[in-house]
Amino acid sequence: MKALAARRRNPIVATLLLFVALLGVGGVYAVATSAAPAEAVATADQTAIDEGKRLYLEGCSSCHGLNAQGTATGPTLIGVGAASVHFQVSTGRMPMAAPGAQAPVKPVDYSEADVAAMAAYIASLAPGPAIPTAEQLDYTDADIAEGGVLFRINCAQCHQAAGGGGALTQGKHAPSLMSSSAQEIYEAMLTGPQNMPVFADTTLPVEDKQAIIAYIKDLQEAESPGGIALGRIGPVAEGLFLWAGVIAVFIGIAVWIGIKAR
Amino acid sequence: MSEITTRDSGSLPDHGHGAPEGTNPDDLARPLYEGPGALPAADIPHRPRRSDIDPKAARRAERQVAALFVLAMLMFILFVVGYIAISPFTEVYVPVFGLIGAQNFVLGLTLGLGIFCIGAGAIQWAKKLMPDVEVVQERHPLRSTPHEDAEALDQYERGKEESGFGQYRIIRRTLIGAMALLPIPLIVLLRDLWSPKDGSFGPSPVELLSTTAWVEGMPVVTDGTYVKLRPEDIPVGGLVSALPENIMEIQEAEHNLNARGKAAIILVRMEPDEIRAQQGDGWDYQGILAYSKICTHVGCPIALYEHRTHHLLCPCHQSTFDLADAGNVVFGPAARRMPQLPIGVNEEGFLVAKAPFAEPVGPSFWERG
Structure with a gap:
C-alpha cells in the first residue's frame, strides 16, 4: 500500500483513473441503453393493457363478464384474439346498443388507440388470432380469378356471388362486402364474427385469403355500365323490377289510351 | 274515338241507321259514321267532346298533336347529335340510375322519347279530333253453315276414295304397322325407369342416385384447392367445403359433374359436448362433422352454416337443418334430414370417410319411398 500511496501523484495515475472512469460510465450506459427499450416496450404494453382493461370494464364487461369469461348475454372473449376485437369494435358492431339477432354496423365510439388497447387486453388473456400484418393484407399480387373461385x-x-350480402335465419343476415376494407375481410375470415364460420389459415391459407380479398376489391371497384345494379343478383331482380315497376307505367298508358276524351 | 260494342247478331235490336234517341239535338259537330258492318248504337248515350263543340278546343288539340310530332323530330335530331358529340367513354351521374355511360343514356332517352311522342301524338289525334261515334259491330255466328259441313264431309269421302285406302291392302297394313312402332323409340328412351335389379342393363337410376364417390377410407380434400385435411386444421366454429380425393379423376373419366354434384360435403367443427345427436354412433371425429352439401328438398348446394346456432340454411327455399341435432329439419319444405358422412382419420392422420353415405343424398325420388 505504501508503494501505491507513494505513486498516486504520478501523472500516469490520473490518466489511468480517467480511463477506468470512462470505461465504467460507457459500460453502465451500454447496459442501461440495451435494457431500456425492452423495459419501455413492456411498460407501454402494460399501459395499453391496463388502458384496454379500463375500457373493457366500462364498455364490454356488462355482457362479457368482469374477467371476459362470458355471461348469459355475451360469449367469453378469452382466446378470441386481437383480430376479433379489432373487427368487432372498429366496425361499430361492438359494443351492441341493444340485444338483437345480430350486432349492426354503427358509428364507432372509440379511437384507433382505444381499439388497439382493448385488443391488447383481450390478447393478453389467452393466445388468439392476431391483427393481420400489412404484409398479410397485401393483395396486389393475388390472383383475382382464383379468388373468385374460392369466393364462390x-x-x-351467404354473401352472394357479387358480395351483396343476404338473409340468414331468424333476423340474422350476411352483410354486404361492398364497403369492407381488406383488414375487415381478413379479420372476419380469421375469427368468424357472430354466426360466420371460421376460415382458419390451415384450411384457407394466407395466399387464398389475399386472392379472395383481391376479388372482393375488384367487385367493389367494378362499375355497373347499365346504371342501377339492382343488387347485382341478375335476371330475378331485373325481371321483378320490370314486372312491378315498368308494367305499372304500361298500365297507365293503356288506361290513357282507353279513356274516352271529353 | 269510336267505341265498338260487340254482341251476337241475334240479339241486335233493329233500329236502322237514323240518329239514335237520347243524343243531343244541338250536337252539330257530331260526325256520322257509315262504315261497312257497323251500325250506330242507339242505346249508348253520346256525349260530345269539347273539341267537337268548341272550335278553340279543336285547334288546341291540333296544336298539341303537332307539338308532340315536333318534339319527336327534335328527339331524333338530338339522337344524331348525341351519337356524334358524346364520347362512348364519358360517364355521367344520373339520379336513381347512378354512374352510367353518357352516350348510351342520351341515345336511349332521345330515341325512346321520340318514338313515344309519335305514339302519344297519334293517340291524342284519334281521341280528340278523329270521328267520335258509338257503333255496334256485328259478329257472325260461330257455327258453320250446313252447306260448309256438307262440303267438308264430301271432300273427306272423295279423299278416301281417291287415295285407295280401302283398296291397297298391303299399304294399309304397313302404314298401320309403322304407326304402331312409332311409340317404341320413345318408350325405349324411358327404359331407365324399369332397369332390372340384377344390373344386366347397367346401374339402375335408383342405384345411381343412392351411391356417391365416398367409400371407406376415401380421404377428404378441400373444394377448389384439393388439399388433404388433418383434424387439427379445422378450428372450432370452422367450415370447409370438401370433396373426395379422387373427384377430379372421376370427373375427367365421366366427362360430367354428376359425381361432384352428389359427393359435395361440408365439414364443420363444434365442441364435442355441443353435439346433441348424430346419425350414427361416433360418426364425428373430435367434434368434426361431415354432412352432405346437397339440400334434401330440391338439391341446391348449401353451406350457409351459422356456427353459433349450428343451423344450415338453404338459400333456395329456406329449409333449415340443425347440424348439432343429427341434421334434422327445423324449418322449411325439406322432408328429410341432411345425410351425414361418418368420418375418422387414417394412419397418416388425414381425415377420411369411415363408410359411404348410409342414405341417398339430395332430393327425394319415387323409388326411395
Whole structure:
C-alpha cells in the first residue's frame, strides 16, 4: 500500500483513473441503453393493457363478464384474439346498443388507440388470432380469378356471388362486402364474427385469403355500365323490377289510351 | 274515338241507321259514321267532346298533336347529335340510375322519347279530333253453315276414295304397322325407369342416385384447392367445403359433374359436448362433422352454416337443418334430414370417410319411398 500511496501523484495515475472512469460510465450506459427499450416496450404494453382493461370494464364487461369469461348475454372473449376485437369494435358492431339477432354496423365510439388497447387486453388473456400484418393484407399480387373461385366456394353461399350480402335465419343476415376494407375481410375470415364460420389459415391459407380479398376489391371497384345494379343478383331482380315497376307505367298508358276524351 | 260494342247478331235490336234517341239535338259537330258492318248504337248515350263543340278546343288539340310530332323530330335530331358529340367513354351521374355511360343514356332517352311522342301524338289525334261515334259491330255466328259441313264431309269421302285406302291392302297394313312402332323409340328412351335389379342393363337410376364417390377410407380434400385435411386444421366454429380425393379423376373419366354434384360435403367443427345427436354412433371425429352439401328438398348446394346456432340454411327455399341435432329439419319444405358422412382419420392422420353415405343424398325420388 505504501508503494501505491507513494505513486498516486504520478501523472500516469490520473490518466489511468480517467480511463477506468470512462470505461465504467460507457459500460453502465451500454447496459442501461440495451435494457431500456425492452423495459419501455413492456411498460407501454402494460399501459395499453391496463388502458384496454379500463375500457373493457366500462364498455364490454356488462355482457362479457368482469374477467371476459362470458355471461348469459355475451360469449367469453378469452382466446378470441386481437383480430376479433379489432373487427368487432372498429366496425361499430361492438359494443351492441341493444340485444338483437345480430350486432349492426354503427358509428364507432372509440379511437384507433382505444381499439388497439382493448385488443391488447383481450390478447393478453389467452393466445388468439392476431391483427393481420400489412404484409398479410397485401393483395396486389393475388390472383383475382382464383379468388373468385374460392369466393364462390366458401363465401358466396351467404354473401352472394357479387358480395351483396343476404338473409340468414331468424333476423340474422350476411352483410354486404361492398364497403369492407381488406383488414375487415381478413379479420372476419380469421375469427368468424357472430354466426360466420371460421376460415382458419390451415384450411384457407394466407395466399387464398389475399386472392379472395383481391376479388372482393375488384367487385367493389367494378362499375355497373347499365346504371342501377339492382343488387347485382341478375335476371330475378331485373325481371321483378320490370314486372312491378315498368308494367305499372304500361298500365297507365293503356288506361290513357282507353279513356274516352271529353 | 269510336267505341265498338260487340254482341251476337241475334240479339241486335233493329233500329236502322237514323240518329239514335237520347243524343243531343244541338250536337252539330257530331260526325256520322257509315262504315261497312257497323251500325250506330242507339242505346249508348253520346256525349260530345269539347273539341267537337268548341272550335278553340279543336285547334288546341291540333296544336298539341303537332307539338308532340315536333318534339319527336327534335328527339331524333338530338339522337344524331348525341351519337356524334358524346364520347362512348364519358360517364355521367344520373339520379336513381347512378354512374352510367353518357352516350348510351342520351341515345336511349332521345330515341325512346321520340318514338313515344309519335305514339302519344297519334293517340291524342284519334281521341280528340278523329270521328267520335258509338257503333255496334256485328259478329257472325260461330257455327258453320250446313252447306260448309256438307262440303267438308264430301271432300273427306272423295279423299278416301281417291287415295285407295280401302283398296291397297298391303299399304294399309304397313302404314298401320309403322304407326304402331312409332311409340317404341320413345318408350325405349324411358327404359331407365324399369332397369332390372340384377344390373344386366347397367346401374339402375335408383342405384345411381343412392351411391356417391365416398367409400371407406376415401380421404377428404378441400373444394377448389384439393388439399388433404388433418383434424387439427379445422378450428372450432370452422367450415370447409370438401370433396373426395379422387373427384377430379372421376370427373375427367365421366366427362360430367354428376359425381361432384352428389359427393359435395361440408365439414364443420363444434365442441364435442355441443353435439346433441348424430346419425350414427361416433360418426364425428373430435367434434368434426361431415354432412352432405346437397339440400334434401330440391338439391341446391348449401353451406350457409351459422356456427353459433349450428343451423344450415338453404338459400333456395329456406329449409333449415340443425347440424348439432343429427341434421334434422327445423324449418322449411325439406322432408328429410341432411345425410351425414361418418368420418375418422387414417394412419397418416388425414381425415377420411369411415363408410359411404348410409342414405341417398339430395332430393327425394319415387323409388326411395
